[in-house]
Amino acid sequence: MKRGYLAEVMLALGAVITTAAFLMTFFWAPPSLYPDGRVDFAQKIFYFHVPVAEASFLVFFFTAFYGVRFLMTKRKEYDVKARIATEVTLFFVLLTMATGILWTRVEWNVWWQWEPRLTTYFIMTLLVIGYFVLRNSVEDEERRATYAAVFGILAFIDAPISFFITRVVQSTHPVVFKSGGLEPPMLITFIVGQIGMLMLGYAFYQLRLKEEELKERLEALKVALGG
Amino acid sequence: MTEAAEQPAVEASALERSFGARKALDGVSFAIPEGAFLSVFGPNGAGKTTLLKVLTTLVAPSRGSASVCGLDVVEGAVELRARIGLISHNPLLYPDLTAEENLLFFADMYGVENPRERARELLEAVELDHRRLDTTRTFSRGMLQRLSIARALLHRPEVLFLDEPYSGLDPHAADILDSLIASIRQHHTFVMVSHDLDKGLELCTHALILSKGRVVLFERREDIDEREFRETYRRVVGMGVA
């Protein structure tokens, strides 16, 4: 039960910290200015968009990691962990897409732009959705787990390649960490937001895992009673 | 009773195969000597197919161990595959290849020496020599089954696994299968999975009943009281349905 307790603490902390980051974004971090001196209000979404994007990639790593663990051991628990990591990835990826689209709308006056990061996340969304479509169309449990693990690993290898190849073409996405780009309050706001988002990611993952483990135990009980 | 001293041809000890909470095999143990014919009975979902897959190295056991010809099914898998054969209710043949091409293909997979002669020899044995240049798509069920026996024997396996070999065969084809099995009976050990109680009892030297992944009964043929055996089988199948 200790881990479940930790998950709830992380959820509460994550919620508080992301809220704090949200407030800092609007009341503390200095506004970013256009070259002509106008305030770039849309830039504020950066404090949300980037932490979410980075969290999504970090969680996706666990899809591949537990995929490898599963293939090595063939133990169902790793399949469950990989699946939940992918669920959380999907959540973050969709959030990234949504905030990205809002930003392009305000900044470039279009809803969609095939710019590297958005394209990468679009591909990543498709990969993650593909992962779940695949899971749903395999009957046998162990086979499903194996296929999902293999595809999860491939997708995780593929995503960064997609990202880098889109950058071969001239990028119009703002480069965040160019030398001396962020003033300290901006950086601190960003880091706080990132920490909060990672805590939320961890909490979502652990809570979903706990739920699945309960289901699993119920299943085991059913089997035991049935035999 | 000299058999008992020898190494068993097929052996399983505390074999378990599970995924999560579900157990397809749950502590299966048995051993049969060389030259034996083991019939495995049990309702659908009892774990018969899983047992066969473990013994033929297609899936690895989760716990416990199994060995065939003295080779562990996990560690010795590659070596073991060269020494076992499978005759299934599925022909396991490519319909767009001719009978001869099918045999030559599998001869290559097993590294059989003098493949052409071996293929001809077997085609004659299963009386399909006259159709060797026809694609197997044109074959009847019985002919396919005969060819699949030839395929299974190509590499001179020591242990033959039979997976419901009689299902879907007409009486005539079943007779041919009977005589083919009888003719190779002497030099091989057999493990047959079957629904057909009469056939299984008729052929076997050992019988095993599986239910829900566990061994309900394992006896030598001469120790079996047939009425009691049938009663047990009926009870187990009934359980499977309920």
Next chain:
Amino acid sequence: MGSLRWRQFTAILRKDIVMELRTREMLTSMGLYAILTMVVYQIALAEAGEGLDVRLIMPGLVWVAFIFMSMLGLNRSFVHEKDQGCLEALLLSPVDRPVIFFAKFAGNLLFLLVVEALTLPVFAFLFLQGRAGFGGGLWMLALVLLGASIGIAGIGTLLATISVNTTGKDIMLAVLFVPLQYPLLRAAVGATFAGVIGGEGATSSFWTWMGWIAGFDIIMVLAAFGLYEFVIEA
């Protein structure tokens, strides 16, 4: 053992070629599909007028046709293995799983290249006559075709082995295949473009894209090779 592996590899490859020549299932369906796509392209470009320089969009058109065509073929390549449980017989034999992968991969690559080599001239005949010819060399085109087809066949062989065991296998392959192939396709279109337009800087851009293709091929074929055993034994 080395020679047995080679014997097994050639046996599987030869079997696939013999069966393909006998049924012509993959080649005809892929070829027809490619030709039909060109008919649709004619319609798609009908209103664009004479001023349109087809060469600008030709790389995209070609790879759209090839990517969907290849899925059609890849889907077929495993159906006959499942047909009468042949895959089980294959797995029962003492063959190393990577041998199966490389043999199926080689077969798929061969069929892809054959259809591509046959349909590309048709495409040029239908759309490029009387317009500016290839700027770069034909060898560039050949190199892109080979490079991209290796990646398509490599991942495709693995994914087709997966999709053949799923419900709704045709759509399943597309759902898994297209997003994974994104980087490869992007680079293939880039390299083809450089080859078609030619001119200054085309060669260096061509080699940059070819570098991407080669990198993707190496990473993905290695990954598919490493993961294949799990997939085929599942």
